[in-house]
Each structure stands twice: as C-alpha cells, then as structure tokens.
Amino acid sequence: MLKQQITADGVGKAPGFFSPAYKIDLGNAELIFVTGQQINQNENGQAATLDIAEQTEYVFQQLQSILNAAGATMDDVVKAQIFLTDMNDFPVVSKIREKYFAVSKPASTLVEVNRMVVPGAKIEIEVTAVIEKINARKGAVDE
Numbered sequence: 001m002l003k004q005q006i007t008a009d010g011v012g013k014a015p016g017f018f019s020p021a022y023k024i025d026l027g028n029a030e031l032i033f034v035t036g037q038q039i040n041q042n043e044n045g046q047a048a049t050l051d052i053a054e055q056t057e058y059v060f061q062q063l064q065s066i067l068n069a070a071g072a073t074m075d076d077v078v079k080a081q082i083f084l085t086d087m088n089d090f091p092v093v094s095k096i097r098e099k100y101f102a103v104s105k106p107a108s109t110l111v112e113v114n115r116m117v118v119p120g121a122k123i124e125i126e127v128t129a130v131i132e133k134i135n136a137r138k139g140a141v142d143e
Helices: 052-069 087-100 134-142
Strands: 003-006 021-025 029-037 077-084 107-112 123-132
Touching (some): 021 052, 029 052, 052 087, 052 123, 077 087
Parallel strands (some): 077 107
Antiparallel strands (some): 003 021, 029 123, 077 123
C-alpha cells in the first residue's frame, strides 16, 4: 500500500474532516506527514488553557504520540511548521521546541497567523518525518 492512515490512542479528535497523519511508502523509507496539532478543547469548545507554554507542551506531546503510532520519534522529524497567533510568544515556544528537537534539528518555518480553529489556541505545529523501513535495514545488514 502506498499510503497508510495513522491514528494514535489518546490523541483527541480535532474539529474538521482530515486524518491525523499519513505514512507514505517510498521503498526503502517511509515519509510521515502529521496534521497540525493544537490544544484540546474544553467542554465549552474553547482552548483548554490559554498558557502558551502549556499549549506548546501539549502540542508536542500530541505530535510525539502520533509519530510513535507511525513507528517514528521526534528525532525522525525533518520539517516542522509552527503557527503562532502572537510572535511575542516565540521565546517560550523556542525553548520548548529545542527540548523536543534537540537531536533532529528539522528545517522549520514559523509564522504568525490571525487565529486558530480552536478558539483561544495560540499555537499549531505540523511535522514531516522520515524513517528507514525495518526490512530495508535488515537487508542492508545481511548483504
């Protein structure tokens, strides 16, 4: 199968009609596209917290869960796109980002946007990762 939809236990359903992630078979490797993640909603449909550090940690944990479900880790991320509603939050986000991307140091884009789908959400992050297929690694070792 060329593409496989990825879901992860514990990752909340976001509003809209889309997949949390897709894994694309490239032969010896797999490319993983993870949909932008935002803070979860409370019972009123608003962001569960307005604190940018808490939102950022939550988003990175969601990304980590989805990547793990796809057989990848944060270390496999090659591209990150970060959307903020206030560029003044960049120093807080950057510090947390450095923790999660300490090894991978992905190519990144960061832009300020007007608002998010979840009212009160201040950050959204989407990532792309690449992993070597296990049977491709085994074949390389056996040769």
